[in-house]
Amino acid sequence: MRRKKTLTLEPGIFAKVMGHLDELNIKIIKEIKIIGPRNLSAIARNINAPKRTVHSRYVRLRKDKLLTVRAVPEYHLLGLINVVVLSTSPLRSMNKAKEVLAKHDYLHEIMECYGAINGLYAWFTIPIDRIKYFEKFIATISERGIIEDYRIYYTSNFKYYLPNFRYFSVRKRNWRFNLERFVSRIREEKIVEEEFEEPEYFRIQADYLDIAIIWALEVDATTRLAKIAKREGVSRSLIKYHYDEHVDETLVKEYMVDFPRFMPGTSNRLLFVYNFRRFDDLATFAGVLRETPYVVSMAKELRRNVLFAVLDVPVDDLGKLLKFTASDLSESFGIEKFMVMFLPPESYTWKPLPKDNFDPNRGWIYREYLPL
Structure with missing residues (x-):
């Protein structure tokens, strides 16, 4: 047969x-x-x-x-603060701007963005005692015309999410999520607020071996401890001790798990930046997004009621989502204003922690990098 x-x-x-x-x-x-x-x-x-x-x-x-799986560090325990920079850039110098930002030691990820801001979305993790030097770097490349207008946001750690598989049909391999019905239902249901921790301090609570382990788990979350030990020239037992006692569940509490959610070519990756009247509104709305198949990651601007949300949205749902956000959801959840940008996935670049910039005695070494 x-x-x-x-x-x-x-x-x-x-x-x-x-x-x-x-x-x-x-x-x-x-x-x-x-x-x-x-x-x-x-x-x-x-x-x-x-x-x-x-x-x-x-x-x-x-x-x-x-499937992509990466460790997500607790950056504040490494003495680092998350910094998101949204910048406009002339089309003629877009590649130059991306190249300059990508060369910065502490860049974590960068993508082109189009929409409310036409230019670049860049996320850095900066040593807390070098913030002024970083702000000087951004101001300098702006003065030199590499980027034009820019906005700097200091944020909590980004939290990563799986889509709500409650709306996925395993038998038919498709999503059965109706946005209109969902919006109607959430008005009547109690939403569990999403929690965003604002660090009380930014202090290095790690040594070089901890940093080396985290770096390896960012590159490949399944890296064998023996391989890390060999690269660092120490015993496996020492690496295992650091992993068990320092890294696991302390310096690394979660993993980014990413995979294709929708048929290729049928969805867009978008960055939404929402401003809320109150923190309770922000936390509740983040809880709403968490219940959808859309949400990829979210973070909150420190000491402000501003939510960053990266969403994968099917093309057919995008117009409806924007309409509901501008009307029904804004009224129900205290959204004062929002902006949205398309993030082309082919423009994505990321880097793990710059472990070679960590000195066992001095902590993070910040090199002042200014392009010619």
């Missing part, structure tokens, strides 16, 4: 038709978000699946570029 051809046999077709989101893979993704990817045996036990199957699924997803 001729073997029936299935979509999962071809990785390209597999990705395009959302085949990567079958029931078992969704369970694996959810569990990775809860406990991280480093103990696949525990994940297998928790979801009652064979360890070998879980391992092969995880390897296959990563090999096919359908």
Whole structure:
């Protein structure tokens, strides 16, 4: 009998038709978000699946570029503060501006943005005692015409989210999320507020080996401790001690778990920046976004009622989302104003912690970088 051809046999077709989101893979993704990817045996036990199957699924997803998992540091415990810079840039110098910003030692990620601001979205993690030097750097490249107008925001750590799989049909491999019904329903339901921690202090509570471990887990969350030990020229037992006692659940409390949520070409990645009248309104609205399939990450501007939200929004829902945000949601959740920018995924660049800038005795070394 001729073997029936299935979509999962071809990785390209597999990705395009959302085949990567079958029931078992969704369970694996959810569990990775809860406990991280480093103990696949525990994940297998928790979801009652064979360890070998879980391992092969995880390897296959990563090999096919359908799953990215990175450690998310607690930056304030490393003496670093999150800084988001939104800048406009002349089209003729966009590439130059991106190149200059990307060369900064403490850049974390950068993307082009188009919409309320046409230019660049850049996220830095800056040593807390070098903020003035960083502000000088941004002012200088503005004076030199590399960027034009710019806005600087100091934010909490970004929190990463999985889409609400309650709205996903495993059988049909599609989302059944109706935005109109959702907006009507949330007016009647009690929403659990999202929590955003504003650090009480920014202080280095790590040594060089801790930084080296975090750097490795940002690059690849499943990096073996023995590999880190070999690179740093120390014993595995010493690295394991630092990981168990300093890093796990202290310096790293969560993992970014990213994967294609929608069919290729049918959604846009967007950055929304919302201003609220009160913090309670911000926390409640963030709780609303958390319940959708859209939300990727969120952060709050420190000491201000401003919410940053990165969303993946299907093309068919974008107009409705903007309309509801400008009317119904603004009225219900105290949104004073908002702006939205399209983030082209092909323009995305990121870097892990600059571990080579960490001195065991002096802490973070900040090199004043000013382009010619």
